[in-house]
Amino acid sequence: MLSVTKLTKYFGGLRAVSDLSFHVMKQEIIGLIGPNGAGKSTSLNMIDGTIYATEGEVTFNEVRITKLPPYKRAGIGIGRVFQRDVFFESLTVAENVLAGFHMHRSKGIIEILAKSPQVQQNERLLSEKVKDTLKVVGLEEQANEPAKNLPHGKKRALGLAMALATQAQLLLLDEPVTGMNNVEIENMTGIIKTLRDERRLTFLIVEHNMKAVMGICDRVVVLDYGKKIAEGLPKDVVNMQVVIEAYLGAAKNAT
Amino acid sequence: MRRSNITQSASLLLLAAITIALPHILNNDYWMSVVVFMGINILLVCGIRNMWLVGNISLGQVGFSLVGAYCSGLLAIHFHISFWVTLMIAGVAAALIALVLSYPFLKAKGVYFAVLTLAASETMRLVAWHWSTLTGGASGLRGIPSPNPIHLPFLGVIDFETLNGYYYLVLAVLWLTLFILYKMERSHLGFAWKCINDSVNLSHSLGVNVFVYKTITFVSASFFAGIAGALVAHLQCGLASDPSSRFNIATSIYFVACIIVGGDKYFAGPVIGTIVLTILTELGRPLGAYVPMLTGGVMIIIAIFLSGGIVGILYRIGSFFHNLLILKGQSN
Numbered sequence: 001m002l003s004v005t006k007l008t009k010y011f012g013g014l015r016a017v018s019d020l021s022f023h024v025m026k027q028e029i030i031g032l033i034g035p036n037g038a039g040k041s042t043s044l045n046m047i048d049g050t051i052y053a054t055e056g057e058v059t060f061n062e063v064r065i066t067k068l069p070p071y072k073r074a075g076i077g078i079g080r081v082f083q084r085d086v087f088f089e090s091l092t093v094a095e096n097v098l099a100g101f102h103m104h105r106s107k108g109i110i111e112i113l114a115k116s117p118q119v120q121q122n123e124r125l126l127s128e129k130v131k132d133t134l135k136v137v138g139l140e141e142q143a144n145e146p147a148k149n150l151p152h153g154k155k156r157a158l159g160l161a162m163a164l165a166t167q168a169q170l171l172l173l174d175e176p177v178t179g180m181n182n183v184e185i186e187n188m189t190g191i192i193k194t195l196r197d198e199r200r201l202t203f204l205i206v207e208h209n210m211k212a213v214m215g216i217c218d219r220v221v222v223l224d225y226g227k228k229i230a231e232g233l234p235k236d237v238v239n240m241q242v243v244i245e246a247y248l249g250a251a252k253n254a255t
Numbered sequence: 256m257r258r259s260n261i262t263q264s265a266s267l268l269l270l271a272a273i274t275i276a277l278p279h280i281l282n283n284d285y286w287m288s289v290v291v292f293m294g295i296n297i298l299l300v301c302g303i304r305n306m307w308l309v310g311n312i313s314l315g316q317v318g319f320s321l322v323g324a325y326c327s328g329l330l331a332i333h334f335h336i337s338f339w340v341t342l343m344i345a346g347v348a349a350a351l352i353a354l355v356l357s358y359p360f361l362k363a364k365g366v367y368f369a370v371l372t373l374a375a376s377e378t379m380r381l382v383a384w385h386w387s388t389l390t391g392g393a394s395g396l397r398g399i400p401s402p403n404p405i406h407l408p409f410l411g412v413i414d415f416e417t418l419n420g421y422y423y424l425v426l427a428v429l430w431l432t433l434f435i436l437y438k439m440e441r442s443h444l445g446f447a448w449k450c451i452n453d454s455v456n457l458s459h460s461l462g463v464n465v466f467v468y469k470t471i472t473f474v475s476a477s478f479f480a481g482i483a484g485a486l487v488a489h490l491q492c493g494l495a496s497d498p499s500s501r502f503n504i505a506t507s508i509y510f511v512a513c514i515i516v517g518g519d520k521y522f523a524g525p526v527i528g529t530i531v532l533t534i535l536t537e538l539g540r541p542l543g544a545y546v547p548m549l550t551g552g553v554m555i556i557i558a559i560f561l562s563g564g565i566v567g568i569l570y571r572i573g574s575f576f577h578n579l580l581i582l583k584g585q586s587n
Contacts, residue, residue: 050456074462085454099450103462105443112442113435166461 001026001202002047002170007056009042009226016042017226020056024170027196029203031217031234033210035247039226040206041083044172047204048080049073060170075103079168083175086159087147094143096158097130100165130165137161137191153184160191171195173205177212185209189216210238222246274426278419286537287418291490293533294425298483300513300525301436302476307519308440309472310452311361312369314507316480318376319349321502323481324488325383325390328399331489338402338415342485349481350474357470373504380503383496395495399488421490428486432479437522439475448472505547512554518564527565 002024009017017039024030032040045051047058049070058066065073087096105126111119134140137157142150147158156176163171176192177185189212195201207213213220214234222230222237224246230237237243273280281287299316306313323345330341360371383390390396402415402424414420439445450458451465458465487501488494496502509532517528532550539549561568 048460050459069464070456070459071462071464074460080460082457082460085457088450088453088457090449090453095446099446099458099463100461102443102447102450107443112444113438162461 001028001061002204003057003059004043004047005057005059007043007046007058008054009039009046009051010054015226017046017223020223020226020228022221022228022231024202024204026202027200028218029192029196029205029216031213031220032204032206032223033208033213033220034223034229036208037225038223038246040223041174042226043223044080044174044204044206048078048172050080074166074168077167077169078172079163079166079170080172081156081159081163081174081176083178086155087162089148091147092144093139093147093150093158094127094130094134096147097133097161097165098126100133100162101126101129103166133161133165136164136195138187153180153187156180156188157191160188164195168201170202170204173203173207175206175208177207177209185212188212192216214238271430274430275423278422284418287422289533289537291418291422291425292487293529294422294429295483295486295490296510296513296533297429297526297529298432298479298486300510300529301433302479303510304514304519304525305436305439305448305472305476307514308445308448308452309469310455311469311473312511313372313473313476314369314504314511315372315374315376316476316510317502317506318372318379319353319477319480320484320487321376321379321383321496322352323349323484324494324502325396325484326481327485328396328488328494329389331400332396332398338400338489342482345485345488346478346481349484350478353474353477354470357473361466361469361473373507376502376507377504380496380498380500383502390494390496395493395497396488397493399492399494401489401492415489425486425490428482432482433526436479440522444468444471509550512550514564515554516557516564518566520563521566521570524564524566531565 004023005021007017007020008015020039020043022030032043034040042051046053049065049068049072053066056066057064060073060076060078063076065076065078068076088099091099105122110116115123131140131143134143137160139150139154139157139161142154147155150158156178160171160173160176173192177188180188192203192205193216196203205213205217217234219232220230220234220237221228222240222243229242229246230240232240277290278287281290299320303313303316326348327338327341327345330336330344331338336344356371356375360368360375363371401421404415404420405413413423415424440448447458447463447468450461450463451468455465494500513528513532514525515528516532517526518524532553535550535553536546539546542549557564563570
């Protein structure tokens with residue numbers, strides 16, 4: 001479904017990602033792991049269009065999207081949950097999910113002045129869809145609360161709901177369980193698995209929490225200093241010398 | 256919900272009644288001219304606030320109204336085209352220039368957009384000032400005709416050469432514009448603006464074409480600025496573009512002050528802000544050259560201590576009393 005070939009990103013003289021290549025098949029849950037600063041978020045940014053690659057190609061469903069603007073990538077089925085700007089602070093939970101449905105809303109000029117019965121009908125259907133999406137992530141009770149009042153664990157769930165609203169086929173999750181306790185992590189991984197099984201969605205997850213990664217990912221790609229150093233099943237990768245050294249090296253530098 | 260709709264409609268009707276009766280209430284030509292210019296300013300300030308909502312501060316709207324003013328004036332003088340047509344052409348001309356400028360300007364990040372609009376507006380003013388053959392240069396453009404009178408059956412003639420007549424013209428344009436702007440803000444357009452202002456990256460990832468939305472705001476704000484300019488042209492029956500004219504940087508900054516004083520988060524903010532600062536400026540006339548210190552001082556105090564502006568304060572007072580009444584009701 002997604003193919004990343006020799007992806008490279010230079011920020012001036014700094015090489016953040018170099019020669020990264022991997023595939024994601026439909027309905028797979030792939031983990032992108034590595035020490036801090038390895039270039040994981042930068043790679044996600046190049047896939048969803050937030051930044052453009054310096055070299056290399058990104059292919060989605062056989063179409064080269066390397067230079068496609070980010071808002072168009074949302075239109076072809078790539079959804080992203082960010083690490084920091086997870087949702088819109090000034091809106092309620094339900095309004096945030098509604099924003100996710102933006103692409104599927106009627107946006108004519110006439111609608112600005114007055115809504116025809118057809119449009120009102122569509123809006124009603126849309127609020128039903130919003131409710132359903134909130135149910136999937138377990139947020140239906142908080143629908144009318146200001147989003148910024150949500151507890152931390154639920155905030156990431158809201159981000160996921162918004163990406164689901166765009167009808168994305170491939171979901172890029174940037175550290176979805178960071179800062180969550182064990183119960184919340186179980187919750188989130190459960191939701192992701194259900195979405196993969198029932199809605200046939202595909203996931204590419206950047207994550208630090210090894211337990212979560214082991215529990216949910218089919219395959220794992222390991223980055224270090226912008227390069228891919230390992231790829232394979234989680235239980236295999238975790239025992240590879242190269243990977244252990246990368247993490248230990250990072251820990252050594254940190255102390 | 257229904258109760259608040261009734262209070263809303265009632266207050267709107269009251270407001271409409273006051274604005275219609277205003278010439279007879281004031282009965283003073285000087286204050287009427289202040290009110291008419293204030294009404295035209297409100298048109299401009301509301302447009303600037305719309306841009307504010309998307310996260311871009313435009314200091315160049317006076318430039319667009321200058322374009323609209325000269326456009327309308329020159330077409331009226333040289334081609335004798337009716338005011339009602341030149342008014343629309345003025346708006347469209349300003350909007351087209353904004354459209355052309357939007358591509359480079361909106362790509363600029365942060366402060367640079369404001370700087371670019373400032374530069375653009377000063378450029379337009381200087382062009383108008385120096386292109387003497389077209390615009391009369393330093394001596395200004397003279398002889399712009401007032402709009403033709405409208406003959407209404409049974410009600411007589413509406414004559415726009417009188418100040419009161421022109422006031423009703425500006426009032427009608429203002430009510431219509433505010434209606435359109437209000438609808439825009441409450442629609443999916445306004446919703447997208449809120450999202451874009453909050454986070455551009457997130458909006459992109461949800462499929463929102465941020466650039467198109469910013470362009471729409473910029474072009475529509477400039478359209479209304481052009482119309483405001485045309486209204487000035489036919490009111491003054493003459494135009495000047497020297498550095499001390501109304502189309503200069505000081506006016507742009509004054510408009511920003513109006514938004515801050517009124518409250519940029521509320522639709523009524525720019526309206527209230529313009530009214531308050533206009534009254535303040537007029538009452539402070541005895542201070543002469545120190546008037547800007549007065550308006551500037553008010554703006555600073557409100558910006559620091561009362562964020563949300565005057566409308567914000569009114570909301571807080573209103574909800575305070577509302578809560579008071581609810582509590583009283585519960586204890587009864």
